[in-house]
Structures are given as structure tokens and as C-alpha cells.
Amino acid sequence: MSVQLRARTIVLTLCSALLATAVAALPARAEGTARAAWEVKGPHGSPTAVVALDRTDGHPTLAVRREGRTVLEPSPLGLVTEQTDFSRGLTLTGRSERTVTEHYTSPTGKSRDRVARMTEARFRFRTADGARLDLVTRVARDGVAYRYVLPRNHGNVLREASAFTLPTGANALLGGYRADNELRFTRYDSAAAAPAGAYMMQGLFRTGGGSGAAGDGDYALIAESDVNGTYAGAHLTHTADSSTYGLSLWNDEPVLTTGPLTTPWRTIVAGDLATVTESTFVDDLAPASRVRDTSWIKPGPALWTWLAGGKEAGQSLAAQEKYVDYAAERGWPYEVVDAGWYYKTGEWEVIDPQWQTDSWMPELVRHAAAKGVGIHVWLHYSLLTDPVEREKWLSTLARWGVKGVKIDFMDSESQERMRWYDDVLESTARHHLMVNFHGSTIPKGIQRTWPQVMSMEGVGGEEKRNNTAEQLASLPFTRNVIGSMDFTPGAFHRPYRPNVASDAGELGLSVLYESGIQNLSGTPESYDARPEARRYLEQLPARWEETRLLTGDPGRSAVLARRAADGRWFIGGTFTGAARTVDVPLRLGAGRWLVETLTDGPSGLVRETHVVRGGGTLALPVVADGGFAALACHAREGRTTCEN
Template sequence: MAVQPRARTIVLTLCSALLASTAATLPARAEAPAAPAPHTTWEVRGPHGSPTAVVSLDPADGSPALAVRRAGRTVLEPSPVGLVTEQADFSRDLTLTGRSDRTISERYTVPTGKSHKRVVRMTESRFRFRTADGARIDLLTRVAADGVAYRYVLPDDHGDVVREASAFTFPATAEPVISAYRKDNELPFVRYESAAAVPAGTYSMQALFKTGGGYALVAESDLTGSYAGSHLTHTAGSPTFGVSPWNDEPVQVSGKLTTPWRAVVTGDLSTVTESTFTDDLAPKSRVRDTSWIKPGPALWTWLAGGKEAGQSLEAQKKYVDYAAERDWPYEVVDAGWYYKPGEWDVIDPDWQTNNWMPELVRYGKERGVEIQVWLHYSLLVDPVEREKWLSTLERWGVKGVKIDFMDSESQERMAWYDEILPATAKHHLMVNFHGSTIPKGIQRTWPHVMTLEGVGGEEKRNNTPEQLAALPYTRNVIGSMDFTPGAFHRPFRPNVGSDAGELGLTVLYESGIQNLAGTPESYEARPEARRYLEQLPTGWEETRLLTGDPGRSAVMARRAPDGRWFIGGTFAGAARSVDVPMRLGAGTWLVETVTDGPSGLVRAPHVVRGGASLTVPVVADGGFAALACHWYPGRTSCDR
């Protein structure tokens, strides 16, 4: 029988009462927690074979992070990104408001570096974030075949940057080769068994890590006076390395801000070592006419002749004569030339009119040798004094300046670089910076920068064989390095028992002006070294890592414009024979090795098929040099 409406109402009421009564008698159950929202992630993929950048926001606090994978394996764990300014915190409580992508394809040429011609292909993604208060920040990310980079863009003024949240978190098993930080970037690199084993402290922004996903070199690019140079900070036992601007000082900001690139050069060891990623990230050249920019080897007279040579026209003429005989295009006159005779800290007030430098320049030109000179940076701080020095040197015919003792990466000092770079370009003066920052893309934007120190070079006394074998994978990856090799007469060099190893450094280390630091007497006592150095080209068309292990060994081949390959190798440890793959190309090659023999340097020819290995003997903590050219029947030498 159908239930009438009134009866249905009574039944429902009784059921409701019964359920309520039952619920009241049951023990209370805790409400099931809501499942946490998954991390929101976005991938950035580059050309085929590139690493993948993964940008994410933590749903718990809205903090952004960036990770890097290659071939499904971890290069960089999710690592904090973000900034904190005086007026806004861009390290947490962020919301993504948009994303845009584009492809970057460029070709450019540079007079210095691992190669003259460069091809760039990257994917760029701009992630637009907003804080709860409406402040905006863009995270600009780029991915290329050899690296991942990011930078911050603040479209509005939010005051000075108080700190960066940026950090690099590596897998716990990552093996670092890292250098403690100092203002001149000259401390040695040390290899550790794991990232967590690195002592607490500050470290240079040029640290190499071996990870399960390949090698990763932390670097920086496009640093100007709008920001300060940065270094890494580390807490003992942690696999994370934070990023901190100079001296942890606030970065002064007025208006919009675009920070330098934070970069991870990554791939196998060859990819990292041969990479030009930090140059590729930098702005295009600001020098239109580059015809006056000419790299090449130079005879550097500081270690060869000391202070006395710096104040002697006759001594400098003898060095010019020796450079001319070797066909070296430059001679570099170091400190002393503008001081009062016999004094080393007093500038001659009549240096413009009572100076022998114009005579030396004339003497050199007659013999095909151009002159470069040393200057203390303090002479170039005041705009009026700067113009006086640079215009005078240009009028005399000096071709380059070696500027020394900046010894800072503060925002103020980086602003000075912004002033000196266009000023030297205006006066057609090539530049070698000493006591300086490291390249960070500067040589693409300002191609008249031939080289920078930022390394404990040949004149220092604290180098080790391990340091020689670390530099090709760290400092020299990111730009020209003025190590000043070739000082055979120096008793303090770490490979003092291997003249062949010292000779190999002139190729192993790339520098737009390769300042050769030996004495004429030391070269004459080593005719095979002299013969090799006489053939050094003015630049390189291609660079290849043949074999190596960071901090233990390195063998590099560099192709000259005439098609010949110059090879340099260094090894830390016991004497041994090493097998070096000749990855020079197809065909048959004549390889002339220069090694250490019982009575001096020994040159020996070898005929090798491309891709085959050549066995080379090296002495303890030594190395070798070699020259390779295409072989044909009857050819016994690679001499040009």
C-alpha cells in the first residue's frame, strides 16, 4: 500500500531522530586530513640531448625551486630560487601568473677563447610570479645543450636586494672540485669525496661537481655594476651551496632590476670542458669595429727581468729583439715604466713628456713587435685622469694595457668595470685584467678583453700538480686565463722536474694574450721548447678534451687556423705511460710529441690513425706537448 505524504513525513522524522541518537552514542572520529596538493612543476626543454630544467612551487609555502635532469638522472636536486628585497619577499608565497617561451638562435664570432665561431641555440622560458601583496618577479630560464641558467627580473622598484635565496643542491654523492673564495680568485681548487665533505665556508662561483647525471660546473654570466659579484656559501655536512653577493652586502637598486645569470654548465666531462655557455649567455658585442683586436703570444718581462727591466729602455729593447726573432707579436712591459727612476711607489710627474715608452714603441714597430704596458687600476678611477692615461697611450701607439689590483667584486668595483671597458675600447687598447674578477661572459660583450687573471698563476708559489690538472675543468672553462706559463727558470713551479709539462701548459691553458714568462736564456737552453713556442698561433678554431680526470690529469687539443692541432697535457702523481686518444678527425696524423728525456726535451714523430690512442711517457708530476698535422708519405715534420 502506498505511503501517504503525512505518514512519509512521520517516518523520515523518526529516522532522523534515530540517526541522531545513534551518532551521539558512537565515539567521535577524527576528520580525515585532506591529501596534500602535489608540487606544481613546469619543465623547460632545450634542443635534442639537452638537460631539462624543472621549475616548481612548493604548495605548502609557495617557495620556488629549480632542478636539473639529464637523460632521466639528477644533476641538480630541487634548489631554492628567489630574492628578498627591502620591500618584498620573492622567496615564498608566490603564485604563477603566466609563462611564455621562445627559441634563441644566434651566431657570433670572438677573437679569443676555445673557438672563434660560435653557434647558440637555447630555449628560454619566462615564469611570471606574484606575491600575496601583488609584487611581481620574473624567473627567466634558459636551457641549451650544454647548460641551464636562470636570472631574476624585477619589473618594478622594490628597494635594495637584501639577500638571494638562490642555492645549488647537489645529490649527496656528488664529488666537488672547488676553490675557497678570495677577492682575487687566486686560491687553489681542492677535490673532495662528496659535497657534504666540503668544510663550511665561502667558495668561488666556479665549482665543478661530478653527479650521477653528469658533470656540473656552477658559474655566473653577464655581471655588471647593476649588481655585485657573488660567491658560494656552504654549511658543513650539507649538499647545498648558497649564493651570496659580495661581503653579504645589500645590492643597491634604483628602478627595474635584471640580475646576472646563475648557470650550471652540464654534460659529460668533454661537454663541460669545451663549453662556451657563459659566453653564449652574455650580451652581444658592444664593439662594432674589431679589426684592431689581435690576440697572440707575448714575451712578458716581469718574471724574466724583474723590476729593473721595467725601468730600463735598453733591457726592454733586448726583449723586443728576442720576441721579433721568435715572431711573437707582443712584448708586455710590467710595473716600473712610469715611476721615478729607482723608486717603486712614486709616479714621475713628467711621465707624459719625460718617458722612454714612445721610443720603445717605435723600436718595436720597426721589428714587428707591438707593446703592451702595465697600469695600476687606481690611475684609471677618476674620469679625467683615466682619459689622460688612455689617450696618451693611444697616441704613443701602445696596443694594450694590463690593469692590476682591482681586488674586489663589489658593486662599486663592477661599476668601475662598466666605465673602463668602453673607455679602453674607445682608445683601441686591448685589456688584460689582473687582481680581478673572472670572465663571466665579458669577452663576448667586450671582445677587446684578451684575458683575465683570477687565478694563482706562474708567479705564485702555492701551486700544486693537482691545481694544474684542475684549472682546465674549472677556471679556464669560463674564459681566458692569464696563468703566464713558460717560466722554465722558476724554481717554485709545481712541475719543476718536467720541462715538457711546462711547455704543454702554453696550450692546455687558453689565453687571448698568452704571456710567456720565461727568460730568453731559459728558452735558448731548451731548443725544442723554443721551436714549439715559435709556432704558437694567435688563436684557436676548435678545442677538444682528449682525456683527463679533474685534479689529476688533463690533455687538451686546440686547432689552429692552419689546421694543425696543438696538444698540451699535465698529470699529477707518479711517472707512467698514458694512452691518449687522438680525437682529431678521420685520416692519418703525424703527431710530434715533446717529452722529458734523460738529457732534456725529446721530440719524437708518430704516425697515428684518427681515433686511435698514442702512448706517451710522462715523468712524475709532469706532462707533455705535441703538434699534429695530416700525414702523407714522406712527411716527417709538422713545421709550418
């Protein structure tokens, strides 16, 4: 090496070291003598993230504040690998910051056109022996997120130290954890007093602020984003009498690594209740779409035949053709054929998908296509585990003209199963097959990266018998915040639904719950017996342009409005408790609005028309544990209906 080159290298090294020291030291502020802290601020109105490092043992923490109030107390950070403990003994060697602005569209979800603006700060930590961990934080108008980056391999990840410490007095809405994410949510007046155990990674906490009125104050929804086969799914864990909720990986199994590692985002969706409910933050954090041509991805309502006819209907071409005809009459673009279709008649032997003569499905697809209806079919995930068999099934379905697959019974969030999701999503995209996952994980940003995912279960939907009115009023603020949810509303014939006395409430669920393929689960007879409900369901649009929370109290009530491309607003509401008159603020915009409401009357659904000014209040009767549905459009001279 020449003298000049050696001198230049020394100068650059010194400059880099000085710059790193300056970046690390200048923004810091003392938190007493115990720790140094660095603030990360996002766009105007955003919460503030505070990353801190203990001066005595070098453990990092993260806190979240909103308008001077505490949303998250200083909470542990870090992870532990086979070779290195990155949860303590750290020093900060550098910090950098940048602005992230991304524009994208989504065929599913709460809104179509999206703009994500975030401040990203990267904190570079080192251990005493020189091992490096980067903490990447992002702050947006609707939340704070962080993830870890290991620039080189330090062995398998044993656990994360990540945890969330709530302020004293916070309450909680939590669902117990199970592999299929289908357990009910329970409201706890004290987050600290919730029973010890495991909870789903979609816990909602009211952390304070406001007047204490329903839906008022500061909220935080703990979630995760960008989980793929390099990692495993996570859930919350809680010990008795603690305000801290830890994070555990699937079955506490090590995450296998072979090189550098970037973990999923740990996400705190934060703001008032409307901000949290309307948030797309979990999607915003996920990688951009891996599907270039999305012209074949077309959401829309479907007639789902499982609750209407069961497995017997799934083995009958004649029955399925009648369902297709009914969907075509209603203007619904899809019909979903559930379990039973690929078994040999009278047997439980699976047909070979390349033997078209063994299946009546091609004939059904042709019949449906002539009626303008697309067919989605159910598959057990085990048929798609072997790459050769997976290609056989998916290529055959695509050749037949099937539009989508409903894949069921994964029942795991292990690293191995997340790798399976990666493979199946690549394959279904290549074959232009839309996807609905059941017995599954929850979306976690997957619908941005793979927009052919129309919906996911991860919820105890209409076919389950353990739902309650409280559960119906919990889902808009928890599970459905994260992504499309296949609850399958519309089963008026089911005696087990918690709003069995409220056809209006059942109808409202078709809007209150968002799903890229809204699987309507009633029988044709049940719809024909309720012509007003049928008329409303016939008008459901393929997708939503915008979503607004009109009013709500998690676990007790929820009213959401969703705007269609033609400018009309569809509104759905659900309430727990005794029959009463409820006041619904019409937060749709200025001017006069024509609102058609559907409520429960003594002889069935009652349709009424109201004219309300934007910002005004609509008073509606609801029965016990009931709800309503509505349709709003701009009022103009001579207009008497919002129907197109």
C-alpha cells in the same frame, strides 16, 4: 571612454587573464600533492630544467636532469629586497617560451665561430600583495641558466635565496673564495663533506652516471654570467654536512637599485666532462659585443718580462729593447712591460702621462713597431678611477701607439667595482686598447660583450709559489672553462713550479691553458737552453679555432687539443702522480695523423714522430707530476714534420 572602447578593454582584459591562467596551468604536472612543476627542454641532447612551486608556502625551486638522471636536486630560487620577499608566497600568473639562436665570433677563447641555441622560458610570479618577479630560464645543449627580473623597483636587493643542491654521492672540485680568485682548488670525494666556508663561483661537481671511470659521468659547473655595475659578483657558500651550496653577494652588501632590475645569470654548465670543458655557455649568455669595429683586436703570444727581469727591467729602456728584439726573433707579436715603467728614475713618484719627456715608453714603442712587435703596459687600477685621469692616461697611451694595458689590483667584486669595470671597458674600447686584467674578477661572459679583453688573471698563476700538480690538472675544468686565463706559462727557470722536473709538462701548459694574450714568462736564456721548447713556442698561433678534451680526470690529469686556423692541432697534457706511460686517445678526426711529441728524457726534451689513425691511441711516457706537448697534422706522402 566610449561604450565600445570600454567593452573592448574588458574583453581584452578577460582574454589576457584567461590566457595567463591557461599558460600557467596547462604545462604543469603534479609532483605528488606538494608542488606543481614545469619542464623546460632545450635542443636535442640538452639537459632539462624543472621549475616547481611549493603548494603550501609558495617557494620556487629549480632542478636539472640529464637523460633521466639528476644533475641538480630541487634547489631554492628567489631574492629578498628591502620591500618584498620574493623567495616564498608566490603564485604563477603566466609562462611564455621562445627559441633563442645567436651567431657570433670571438677573437679569444676556445673557438672562433659560435652558434648559441637555447630555449628560453619566462615564469611570471606574483606575491600576495601583487609584487611581480619574473624568472627567466635558458636551456642549451651544454647547460641551464636562470636570472630574475623585477619590472619595477622594490628597494635594494638584500640577498638571493638562490642555491644549488647536489645529489647524494656527488663529489666536488672547489676553490676557496678570495677577492682575487687566486686560491687553489681541492678535490672532495663528497660535496656534502667539504668544509664549511666560502668558495669561488666556479665549482665543479660530478653528480653521477657513467661507469665511475676517470672523466666519465655527469658533471655540473656552477658559474655566473653577465655581471655588470647594476649588480655585484657572487660566490658559493657551504655549511657543514650539507649537499646544498648557497649563493652570497659581495660582503653581503645590499645591491643598490633605482628602478627595474635584471640580475646576472646563475649558470649550471652541464653534461659529460668533454661537454663542460669545451663549453662556451657562459659567453653565450652574455650580451652581444658592444664593440662594432674589432679589426684592431688582435690576440697572440707575448714575451712577459716580469718573471724574466722584474721591476728593474721595467725601469730600463735598454733591457726592454732587448726583450723586444728577442720577441721579434721568435715571431711573437707582443712584449709586455710590467710595473716600474711609469715611475721617475730612481724614485717612486708617478710621472704625468702627458709629459712625454718623462717617459722612455714612446721610444720603446717606436723601436718595437719597427720590429713588428706591439707593446702592452702595466697600470695600477687606481690610476684609472678618476674619469679625468683615466682619459689622460688612456688617450696618451693610445697616442704613443701602445697596443694594450694590463690593469692590476682591483681585488673586489663589489657593485662599485663592477661599475668601474663598465667605465674602463668603454674607455679602452674607445681608445683601441686591448686589456688584460690582473688582481681581478673572473670573466663571467665579459669577453663576448667586450672582446678587447684578451685575458684575466683570477688564478694563482706561474708567479705564485703555492701551486701544486693537482692545481695544474684542476684549472682546465674550472677557471679556464669560464674564459681566458692569464696563468703565464713557460717559466722554465722558476724553481717553484710544481712540474719543475718536467719541461715537457711546462711546455704543454702553453696549449692546455687558453689565453687571448699568452704571456710567456721565461727568460730568453731559459728558452735558448731548450731549443725544442723554443721551436714549439715559436709556432703558437694567435688564436684557436676549436678545442677538444682528449682525456682527463679533474684534479688528476688533463689533455686538451686546440686547432689552429691552418688545420694543425696543438696538444698539451698534465698529470699528477708517479712516472708512467699514459694512453691519449687521438680524437681529432678520421684519417692518418702525423704527431710530433715532446716528452722528458734524461738529457732534456725528446721530440719523436708518430703516425696514428684518428680515433687511435697514443702511448706516451710522463715523469712524476709531469706532462707533454704535441703537434698533430694530417699525414701525407713524404711529410716528416708538422712545422709550417
